[in-house]
Amino acid sequence: MNGDARGLLVLGLGALIGTLTLLGINKWLQRFRGIPVLSSFTLYLIGALITGAAAVYLGNQLNPLLTPLLGSVAEPGPLNSPVAQQVIYFLAVILAGIFAAQISFLFGLPVLTLGSDYFGIATLGFTIVVNTLMINSDTILPFPEMKGGRGMIGIPKLTTWFSAFFFMMAVIIIMRNLVHSSTGRSIVAVREDEIAAKAMGIDVAGAKLMSFVVGSFFAGIGGAVYAHYIGFLSPGTFNFLAGFNPLIIVVFGGLGSMTGTIAASFGWIFFLEGMLRVLLSQMGTEAPTWRFVLYPITLLLLMLIRPQGLFGSIEWGFLKGPEFITAPRQQPEPAHKSAI
Amino acid sequence: MKNPTLFAQIFISGLQLGFVYAMIALGYTMVYGIVKLINFAHGDVFMVGAFASYYAVAKYRLHQWPASAFPGINPTLSVLIGSITVILLSMLVCVILAITIERVAYKPLRDAPRISALITAIGVSFFLEFYGALNFVFSPRFIPYERPFEVVAWYIKNGIHLVMPGQQAPENSVTFSNIFLIIIGVSVLIQLFLQYLVRRTKIGIAMRACSYDRQAARLMGIDVDRVISFTFAVGAAFAGAGGVLYAIAYSLIWTQLGILPGLKAFVAAVLGGIGSIPGALVGALIMGQAEAMTMGYISTPMRDAVAFTILIIVLLLRPTGIFGEPEKEKA
Amino acid sequence: MLEVHNLNVYYGAIHALQGISFHVEEGEIVTLIGANGAGKSTTLRTISGLLRTRTGYIRYKGRDITNTPAQEIVKMGISHVPEGRKIFAPLTVRENLLMGAYTRNDPNEIQRTMERVFASFPRLKERINQLGGTLSGGEQQMLAMGRGLMSRPTLLLLDEPSMGLSPILVEEIFRIIQEINQQGTSILLVEQNAHMALSIAHRAYVLETGRIVLSGTAKEVAENPMVKAAYLGV
Amino acid sequence: METSATSTSPTVLEIRGLTKFFGGLAAVRNFDLTLKHGELVGLIGPNGAGKTTVFNMITGLYVPTSGEIFFNGTNIVGLEPHEITRMGIARTFQNIRLFPNLTVLDNVRIAYHPHCGYTLSDGLLRTSRFNIKEKELTEQALDFLSIFQLDRIYNETAKNLPYGEQRRVEIARALACNPKLLLLDEPAAGMNPREIIELMDLIHFIRERFNLTILLIEHQMRVVMGICEWITVMDFGQVIARGTPKEIQENPLVIEAYLGKGVTHAA
Amino acid sequence: PSSGGGGGEAQAKELKVAILAPLSGPVPTFGVSTRDGALMAIDEWNAKGGVLGMKIVPIVEDSQCTPDPAVNAANKVIDQDGVKFIIGEVCSKASIPVSEIANAKGVLQISPTSTNVSVTVDSQGKVKPYIFRACFIDPFQGQVGAKFAWEKLGAKKAFIMLDQANDYVKGLAEEFEKAFTALGGEIVGKATYTDKDTDFSAILAQIADAKPDVVYLPDYYNIVNLVMKQAKEKGINVPFVGGDGWDSADLDLAAADGGFFTNHYSPDDPRPEVQNFRKAYGEKYKDENGNPKVPDALAALAYDATNLLLEAINQAGTTDTAKVKDTLEKIKFSGVSGQITFDANHNPIKSAVILAVKDGAVRFETVVNP
Numbered sequence A: 001m002n003g004d005a006r007g008l009l010v011l012g013l014g015a016l017i018g019t020l021t022l023l024g025i026n027k028w029l030q031r032f033r034g035i036p037v038l039s040s041f042t043l044y045l046i047g048a049l050i051t052g053a054a055a056v057y058l059g060n061q062l063n064p065l066l067t068p069l070l071g072s073v074a075e076p077g078p079l080n081s082p083v084a085q086q087v088i089y090f091l092a093v094i095l096a097g098i099f100a101a102q103i104s105f106l107f108g109l110p111v112l113t114l115g116s117d118y119f120g121i122a123t124l125g126f127t128i129v130v131n132t133l134m135i136n137s138d139t140i141l142p143f144p145e146m147k148g149g150r151g152m153i154g155i156p157k158l159t160t161w162f163s164a165f166f167f168m169m170a171v172i173i174i175m176r177n178l179v180h181s182s183t184g185r186s187i188v189a190v191r192e193d194e195i196a197a198k199a200m201g202i203d204v205a206g207a208k209l210m211s212f213v214v215g216s217f218f219a220g221i222g223g224a225v226y227a228h229y230i231g232f233l234s235p236g237t238f239n240f241l242a243g244f245n246p247l248i249i250v251v252f253g254g255l256g257s258m259t260g261t262i263a264a265s266f267g268w269i270f271f272l273e274g275m276l277r278v279l280l281s282q283m284g285t286e287a288p289t290w291r292f293v294l295y296p297i298t299l300l301l302l303m304l305i306r307p308q309g310l311f312g313s314i315e316w317g318f319l320k321g322p323e324f325i326t327a328p329r330q331q332p333e334p335a336h337k338s339a340i
Numbered sequence B: 001m002k003n004p005t006l007f008a009q010i011f012i013s014g015l016q017l018g019f020v021y022a023m024i025a026l027g028y029t030m031v032y033g034i035v036k037l038i039n040f041a042h043g044d045v046f047m048v049g050a051f052a053s054y055y056a057v058a059k060y061r062l063h064q065w066p067a068s069a070f071p072g073i074n075p076t077l078s079v080l081i082g083s084i085t086v087i088l089l090s091m092l093v094c095v096i097l098a099i100t101i102e103r104v105a106y107k108p109l110r111d112a113p114r115i116s117a118l119i120t121a122i123g124v125s126f127f128l129e130f131y132g133a134l135n136f137v138f139s140p141r142f143i144p145y146e147r148p149f150e151v152v153a154w155y156i157k158n159g160i161h162l163v164m165p166g167q168q169a170p171e172n173s174v175t176f177s178n179i180f181l182i183i184i185g186v187s188v189l190i191q192l193f194l195q196y197l198v199r200r201t202k203i204g205i206a207m208r209a210c211s212y213d214r215q216a217a218r219l220m221g222i223d224v225d226r227v228i229s230f231t232f233a234v235g236a237a238f239a240g241a242g243g244v245l246y247a248i249a250y251s252l253i254w255t256q257l258g259i260l261p262g263l264k265a266f267v268a269a270v271l272g273g274i275g276s277i278p279g280a281l282v283g284a285l286i287m288g289q290a291e292a293m294t295m296g297y298i299s300t301p302m303r304d305a306v307a308f309t310i311l312i313i314v315l316l317l318r319p320t321g322i323f324g325e326p327e328k329e330k331a
Numbered sequence C: 001m002l003e004v005h006n007l008n009v010y011y012g013a014i015h016a017l018q019g020i021s022f023h024v025e026e027g028e029i030v031t032l033i034g035a036n037g038a039g040k041s042t043t044l045r046t047i048s049g050l051l052r053t054r055t056g057y058i059r060y061k062g063r064d065i066t067n068t069p070a071q072e073i074v075k076m077g078i079s080h081v082p083e084g085r086k087i088f089a090p091l092t093v094r095e096n097l098l099m100g101a102y103t104r105n106d107p108n109e110i111q112r113t114m115e116r117v118f119a120s121f122p123r124l125k126e127r128i129n130q131l132g133g134t135l136s137g138g139e140q141q142m143l144a145m146g147r148g149l150m151s152r153p154t155l156l157l158l159d160e161p162s163m164g165l166s167p168i169l170v171e172e173i174f175r176i177i178q179e180i181n182q183q184g185t186s187i188l189l190v191e192q193n194a195h196m197a198l199s200i201a202h203r204a205y206v207l208e209t210g211r212i213v214l215s216g217t218a219k220e221v222a223e224n225p226m227v228k229a230a231y232l233g234v
Numbered sequence D: 001m002e003t004s005a006t007s008t009s010p011t012v013l014e015i016r017g018l019t020k021f022f023g024g025l026a027a028v029r030n031f032d033l034t035l036k037h038g039e040l041v042g043l044i045g046p047n048g049a050g051k052t053t054v055f056n057m058i059t060g061l062y063v064p065t066s067g068e069i070f071f072n073g074t075n076i077v078g079l080e081p082h083e084i085t086r087m088g089i090a091r092t093f094q095n096i097r098l099f100p101n102l103t104v105l106d107n108v109r110i111a112y113h114p115h116c117g118y119t120l121s122d123g124l125l126r127t128s129r130f131n132i133k134e135k136e137l138t139e140q141a142l143d144f145l146s147i148f149q150l151d152r153i154y155n156e157t158a159k160n161l162p163y164g165e166q167r168r169v170e171i172a173r174a175l176a177c178n179p180k181l182l183l184l185d186e187p188a189a190g191m192n193p194r195e196i197i198e199l200m201d202l203i204h205f206i207r208e209r210f211n212l213t214i215l216l217i218e219h220q221m222r223v224v225m226g227i228c229e230w231i232t233v234m235d236f237g238q239v240i241a242r243g244t245p246k247e248i249q250e251n252p253l254v255i256e257a258y259l260g261k262g263v264t265h266a267a
Numbered sequence E: 001p002s003s004g005g006g007g008g009e010a011q012a013k014e015l016k017v018a019i020l021a022p023l024s025g026p027v028p029t030f031g032v033s034t035r036d037g038a039l040m041a042i043d044e045w046n047a048k049g050g051v052l053g054m055k056i057v058p059i060v061e062d063s064q065c066t067p068d069p070a071v072n073a074a075n076k077v078i079d080q081d082g083v084k085f086i087i088g089e090v091c092s093k094a095s096i097p098v099s100e101i102a103n104a105k106g107v108l109q110i111s112p113t114s115t116n117v118s119v120t121v122d123s124q125g126k127v128k129p130y131i132f133r134a135c136f137i138d139p140f141q142g143q144v145g146a147k148f149a150w151e152k153l154g155a156k157k158a159f160i161m162l163d164q165a166n167d168y169v170k171g172l173a174e175e176f177e178k179a180f181t182a183l184g185g186e187i188v189g190k191a192t193y194t195d196k197d198t199d200f201s202a203i204l205a206q207i208a209d210a211k212p213d214v215v216y217l218p219d220y221y222n223i224v225n226l227v228m229k230q231a232k233e234k235g236i237n238v239p240f241v242g243g244d245g246w247d248s249a250d251l252d253l254a255a256a257d258g259g260f261f262t263n264h265y266s267p268d269d270p271r272p273e274v275q276n277f278r279k280a281y282g283e284k285y286k287d288e289n290g291n292p293k294v295p296d297a298l299a300a301l302a303y304d305a306t307n308l309l310l311e312a313i314n315q316a317g318t319t320d321t322a323k324v325k326d327t328l329e330k331i332k333f334s335g336v337s338g339q340i341t342f343d344a345n346h347n348p349i350k351s352a353v354i355l356a357v358k359d360g361a362v363r364f365e366t367v368v369n370p
């Protein structure tokens, strides 16, 4: 394989991972149209850090115990076999998702009673608080393994093309099924009008919490996959500005459309990374800056031309909801006439 | 308290920070109030204000125009007039910038989903930061800022005394500077002006009317676009003034200097109750003190955690901020 | 005084008005009646500049005001009291009324108009410092009318002023409409309560799915058998 | 017009001493009301009398300052709105509250959420139960829509409908909540006389068909006088009169406060 | 068409060398000097016919002195360009994560200036076989700073300012503290900040309150500019001492006036290697006004590191990184910044200089030998 093809592969993997995270957030935005829910990026971080920390920590603690199982580099033991590693990796990713979901549950429980914009702002606050704590996790919190703002190194790089794709498909299918179920409808109803939703027998707080937690679960999974892809993690990567990226992508793709989110996240990564490569050869030092000059301009133009996003609320192929209306209904005999 | 003078010193720096935040927070509050848009570019307008004054002073020496136009003028008066000119010029630059942004980027999206406008605002913010960072625009670096007037400091110890240039204030004294006084003065004036504008003048009431229902406002004969532009302009003018004072106070500028103060000011506005003008001030002062106290007594890296924890707690206790009116909705 | 010719108005793909023409003369009360979704509100919104027409023209006192922005229309003396009242909820009653007089500048004149509004709606004077949003439905309707009058219009567009009002207030409102009219303001009235509308109007138009299907004096229209069946429920 | 409602029917709703203050203002004061099964009762009164506030308290959107509300014998004061709905009380809103960006069909299907018949995991896994139930409820929702002659526009976005159709969607949606007690807040507002007559028929029809008890707020005297068996009149938060439509129409207090002299021609 | 791929393609005509330098981000002068120094060395080798008959192709990536972009850049050059030799990164906090990747993939990395211990050794204290550096390490640098403060400045009480999230700053601060207290000094206060901070008044108030004899500020020049400017305005006249992070054309000389810092070399060093290098560099690179640029330590070390790498490849006679690394371990190399031989942890033993910022210029103060 020549270098360029390999480059594409790397980019593609990045795009997959991006997609994975973003889907988690899309879910959210569908409900909170109009609010930047930034904390999903934090949860993404939490997911990432938790697997990372667990990997490093457990590695250190269990090393002596596991040596017979792990074997040495020359003679790998049973746990060090690629299969065993992958199994552990899959469990770790799912655990990270669960953990992120739990954190968001605890945070969401009190905060979800806030009005929509205030909720968004509280999550922004949450993002920053968690990020700050992460940066200080080695000095203030008792997690020296996480190395605080200096970042964790040496996380096993276990994410493969296959596993990223697997998780992405899983998330997409779960999302699709959720959105087109009664629960999905109730979440949308809450977004549209809380009071009316209450009057329809929908537990508004519950629905909010539900969507929040599901979104966080996906974000946690995304984070874990990312952690095991990049092999290095630092909280600085997940600051509140970076938290806008998923938001931008989701809006770009079209708020009501999963198809759009998927397309936009691939497009976004190719666009930004591709732009850097192209520019770098021509602009030298200023290339990274130019990239962030051109990128908002593109964004602006797109928003002005298609404010509803690339796909609006169009859904393609198997992402569409199931159709239960069998035959076109003809004008019925007005039933009530008989009652008079 | 171990050391009361240290506390007082920290309190003063928190106060100064708080009043700077207040100047930015007002713009956020006003714009949010009227178009329900978190104008993320506002912090960058603040930055442009700082840069405008930098060019006016360092490149064009505008702060010295009275002295060169009328030789023999009282030097204090000259500095005063010159500095005011610089501030007004920066405000003007910011106003023009903000109106342009509003026209080009936000107005076409007025009927689009709110989130589209928000994304656009983030885009504009990125653009200003990075376009400014190009070498032929401003610079990617930190630039030392030349002040239009000199810092004069006083210390309090058995009365108020002047600190001689180049010398240290005596031990156990609390110092403050003319910049501190100016920031507070300007900030309070702006506050009063706005309060009057919004509560008492026709355009102020029209701003609130537009904020509630634009269609209905148009039926009253209100030129909604003008009112919105006006709101952006007023907010930008204050941010511009804030930018100049911030640059004078910390005397180093770069193109991303608006991000964090912008964010903090926005949070301050929320803390105080977004839409409320006294709320913006109170929220900003709380933010300023929270940060200063954390930096002084806990540790600097923790200050955002503390400030934002306060935000979350306040929101839990008063879901619409300290001065915010409860979200009234008749079912 | 107001002449509307061949309006075609669209909401996206929906063709809401399909070539509407009518006129209102000085001192008249003209009513538009029609079923739900016939396009009555759309007609008013087009006249007051909230919507644009693709074809045709609107003339007011001989001037072409087609597709003029709403704020300009108000200055020319047309005031639109919208469907659903559209009170500024966070503003007090007084501030709401002041907004009605936004295009005017003389404070004394404005004060005088406000007194006249209070004379018509004494309830509003009692509540002058209450927030608009906390008024009851009827009070809000009074405020909306009062606010519409604050610009001292020569033509008042009223969109379903009786909706949601108690019977006694419905009568009251119609009485006030007549009063306003007698003081020299022409009125274009959109109503579901065809009974009442026809009883005070001089002339009437019947609108059906974006077209005018019938016109004439109020009396003629009220006696039309089709109207009787469809709109008067007799 | 005689219906099954008699004094021997069981009590569905009983309100005792209900009071609500907004700040210093008593929007509702010491309000009592009893509804028997199958009754169709009107609640009228001048604007601002507190009628909607009573509805808001019954449905749990406002918490009463004091008083009790018994629904089928249970005190529902303090319950969450969605719990109350699930017990069998559905309503419409005076100022229509549809889910504006959703289709007509989805507006109605949302009301099935508490009793959709499948669990979240069925939905996530697309089990056969999900498919069967979802199909069932879609059919049913369309049936409701067809009663209101809305089935042909099931795919329209709610906010684009004319006012009168929106009102009908709202009633259809309330019915889909599977209520025993239906609260209608000014259902005829914005309808023309012909549509009002149709609406009256509809209200009758759904009461029979779904075995409902209905409490109705309305300013159109034709509706109230035409279909209600009993009427309660409020003013300044208090009950000023109760009785049959005929009695109410002749009650001088009501005429003075509410009906005015010209009432006769409206009925 | 590239030939990057797997090991030992002897017939390759090109040798790709990646240069990871912070061209943008908080400390761009580090990146520019490093790139220029490395490219100068590569140009010189190419002029002489390359190494082992191969033309050297530099691949410059902007790593921003920030872990994530640096890791991405490293992944890109390794996976996409098939690079097997990396010069960089400059900053320890970026070099450390890069070293993990490089070491795991058997890519040889020489950091010219990353002084933190963890660059070449892992968390268990074992050396990373494929990672080297061309500079001294922080335990030594911290010691030099402490000794200077204690002996030359006569300081008894020191105040330390540090950014916890920067490996270099944190490490150096710790080493300084150790050395200074060992000498008998007292640390009267420690304050942390982040690299996002611009307002240091609270810390400066603490300093004024603690009345130290010296403030140790081992951060990069961007932070130094901010802090010292505000300190001057607060009337704090205590001398500041720092590390090699101060070395930049963008150091605000007025603000930093009266400060001292430890560094790898001084361009005023009269040794002919230094003066020849300075001259050649100045001819090749000009500043905005067209005057010859004076190479700072970053340029000198990047130049040395690149030469070191190419020399090792030359001596090993192969581009197999396993062999080159063995050669490096035993190499004796004489560079602009001094003699380089590696200890067991792949760290060269080198002397340090102390520079003083005085009256708008940076002046050579003393040399300190290990």
Ligand SMILES: Nc1ncnc2c1ncn2[C@@H]1O[C@H](COP(=O)(O)OP(=O)(O)OP(=O)(O)O)[C@@H](O)[C@H]1O
Binding pocket: C011, C014, C016, C034, C035, C036, C037, C038, C039, C040, C041, C042, C043, C083, C192, D159, D160, D161, D162, D163, D164, D190
């Ligand atoms: N904002 C809108 N978007 C799309 N279609 C609209 C919109 N507003 C109105 N319509 C459509 O335009 C047509 C005319 O509506 P209009 O509101 O003018 O009717 P109306 O006669 O005032 O009815 P009503 O008595 O219910 O108020 C209707 O078919 C309606 O569905």
Ligand SMILES: Nc1ncnc2c1ncn2[C@@H]1O[C@H](COP(=O)(O)OP(=O)(O)OP(=O)(O)O)[C@@H](O)[C@H]1O
Binding pocket: B329, B330, C134, C135, C136, C137, C138, C164, D022, D027, D045, D046, D047, D048, D049, D050, D051, D052, D053, D054, D094
């Ligand atoms: N959330 C609230 N806050 C303050 N006052 C309120 C609130 N809701 C209702 N009110 C007041 O309570 C009184 C009763 O209001 P309510 O809406 O119940 O009247 P109503 O009888 O339904 O009138 P209408 O027929 O006009 O709809 C009114 O004076 C109203 O202003």
Ligand SMILES: CC(C)C[C@H](N)C(=O)O
Binding pocket: E030, E090, E091, E092, E093, E113, E114, E115, E116, E168, E220, E244, E245, E246, E298
């Ligand atoms: C260029 C130098 C200031 C880099 C520093 N020695 C570090 O390790 O981060």
Ligand SMILES: [Mg+2]
Binding pocket: C040, C041, C042, C083, D163
């Ligand atoms: Mg209408």
Ligand SMILES: [Mg+2]
Binding pocket: C137, D051, D052, D053, D094
């Ligand atoms: Mg009501």
